[in-house]
Amino acid sequence: MGRQWKGKVIFHVDINSFYASVERIHDPSLAGKPVAIAGNPKERKGIVVTASYEARAYGVKTTMPVWEAKRKCPGLIIRPPDFDKYRAASAEMFHLLEEYTELVEPVSIDEGYLDMTIPFKEGKTVQTAYELQNRMNRELGLPCSIGIAPNKFLAKMASDMKKPLGVTVLRKREVPQKLWPLPVEEMHGIGHKTAVKLKDWNILTIGDLAVFSASSLQGRFGVKGKKLSERANGIDHRSVDPEAAKEVKSVGNSITLSSDVQDKEELMNVIQTLSEKVEIRLKRKEVSSANIQLMIRYSDRQTITRSRKLPNPLFTGAEIKRQAAELLNKHWNGKPVRLIGVTALNVIPLSEAYKQLDLFSYKKDMKEAELSHSIAELTNKYGDNIISKGSSLKK
Structure with missing residues (x-):
C-alpha cells in the first residue's frame, strides 16, 4: 500500500471472540479449547453470548441455547459472563489504540475505528497494522482482526473478511470484485x-x-x-469521531515490562510513572475520578484487576499513585509481574467533581490540583453560589 493510496486511511480493529479471549487471559488452561460464555450456564434455557473459534468449529453460535450448544460440542466449557473483567480489558485495548492516534472512536466494548491518515507513512500502513495486532496479542492477550480502507464502512467490511487474526486491505476500486x-x-x-x-x-x-x-x-x-x-457502492462520508461514544468512561495507562519484575520498589516506581501519565490525560480530557483500578498480569499470564472507590474525586498523580500503591500492597501475591496498569474508572467532568468534593477537604484538594483559575471561571459563569455553599452550611 504505497503511492497509489489516496484519501483517508481508516483502521477497524475488532477483537476476536472478545469475552472468551478475556476468560483465557484469566485462565490460560482454556487456550485451544472450545469455550462459550453463557447467561445461566447451569440452566437449559441459558443462551450463548459468545463462543471461541474452537467452539464455533462444532457449530456453536451466539444466541444458541446452552443445551443445544452442549449437544453439538460435548466438551464445551461454559463460563458465566464477568463484565467487570471485560470492561477492564476493553479499557486496556482502547488505551493501546490511543498510542497510535488520538482519533479513536469506540464502537462497542470490543471494536473501534482509528483514523490513521495523519500518522500514516508511505508504505507502512499494513506494517503498522501487523505491529498493532501483535502488540494487542502479546501485551494484552487479545487476538484481533484489522480492516484497512478509505472509509469506516469498508474498514468494517474488511475486518470481517478474515477472522481470527486477519489484516485485510479493501480499496474502493475493489468493491465490485470483493463485496x-x-x-x-x-x-x-x-x-x-x-x-x-x-x-x-x-x-x-x-x-x-x-x-x-x-x-x-x-x-x-x-x-x-x-x-x-x-x-x-463503497461510499461513506462519516469521519472517525472520538466523541461519538460521548463521555469518557475511563482514563488509564499500562505497560508491559521489559522483563518480569518481582522487586516491590521497582513496581512502585512503575506505578508512579503510570499515575503521572493518568494525571496528564485526566487534565487533557478535563475529567476526574473517585475510582482507581490497578491491573496486574503475572508472568504466567494470570491477570487480576482490583479497584477502590473513594469519597472524593482525585486530581493529582500523587493521589492516584497513593491509591494504586495501596491496591498493590493488598493484592499483589509476590509473584513476578509481566504487565501493570493504572486506570481511573467512572470519570466525571471537572465541573461535577467540584460539587462532589468533601466539605472539609475541598480547599486542600483545589490547591493540590491547581484549579483556582478554573473555579474563578466557574464563579464568573455561574455566580458565587457555586463555591459559597460551605459558608452557607457554616451559618
Missing part, C-alpha cells in the same frame, strides 16, 4: 428484517443493491435507503 458477490445480509448495517424486505425486490447480493435505484430505496426505507445504496 458485490456477497449475499446482501452479509453487508454491515443490514439486519435480518431488512434483508427479507430487500429479497422481496429480488435484491439478493450487495451488487444487486449497488445497482438498484437509489430513489426507490429511499422511498421504501427513507434516509436509511439512501445510505444502503451509498454503502453498497
